[in-house]
Amino acid sequence: MNTKFEAYLFDLNGTIIDDMHFHARAWHDILINDLKANITYNETVLQMYGKNQELLERVFGKGHFTQQQMDDFSMEKERRYQAAFKPHIKLIDGLEEFLEKAYQAGIKMAIGSAAIPFNIDFILDNLNLRKYFPVVVSADDVVLSKPDPETFTKGADILGIAYDKCLVFEDAPKGVEAAKNAGMQALALTTLHTPEEFNITDNVIKFVKDYKGLELF
Structure with a gap:
């Protein structure tokens, strides 16, 4: 594909x-x-x-x-x-299918989060996601957190992918801003914030509430 x-x-x-x-x-x-x-x-x-x-x-x-x-x-x-x-731990609706589609299509994937490893490991291990995310950038791996782009540029560098070939998945306005600062487009989840609460949207290709029926980009 x-x-x-x-x-x-x-x-x-x-x-x-x-x-x-x-x-x-x-x-x-x-x-x-x-x-x-x-x-x-x-x-x-x-x-x-x-x-x-x-x-x-x-x-x-x-x-x-x-x-x-x-x-x-x-x-x-x-x-x-x-x-x-x-x-209550579970993936957002539709994400399991979306991750598997991306994995089968050969799209490289990484986590870029301001969370500490203690929390990232809690999620990845309880939901068996290590197969999809061999690369993890946590709070401990960056000097400046979002909206500084380091979280995402570091992930892209480890994956060996050009920044403009990376799509960021985010739920926070500061995260979308970090993606823009990295020269990346973003898909925004409205799990906590409405589209109106995102002060920067010119790099957002789509707002979604979950991943159900989502095609690869």
Whole structure:
């Protein structure tokens, strides 16, 4: 099959699994109950991009916590998220068929996520996705997270595919912006954000709520 793109780069949370509300609830619980922040659930959702440390620094300011404290709160948040989400863990509708089609067509695939390896491994291993994603770029692999393009350019470099031959799958406005900054087009999932909430859309080829019936690009 002739396809326009030679590689697909997938964000993880909200793009492969519909779990962003579980992340938001875990973060809001930490921020409100553990850290006594004055922040609403919707305000928490808006801060959910990039690395865990960056979220804490956006809410409380740089230097408020030590690195060890931020690492500890980050891991506690992930433990609460995983405990809540595990009974519900599944791929977004239609994705299993879409991944298999892409795999059979020889399209290379990678994960490009701001999540930590602890969370990426949780998803890939519980859903047996390693076959599709031999390359993983996590929060630990980049200096700057999205909207900086490094997450996606690094994935493309490891796969050995030119940036303009990569299609990014994202659910977050900052992720679509990162794709644009990498010179890549994107497909946007509306699992957490509406199309109107994406401030950059000129590199988005399509908005979808899931992968059902989706053809290769």
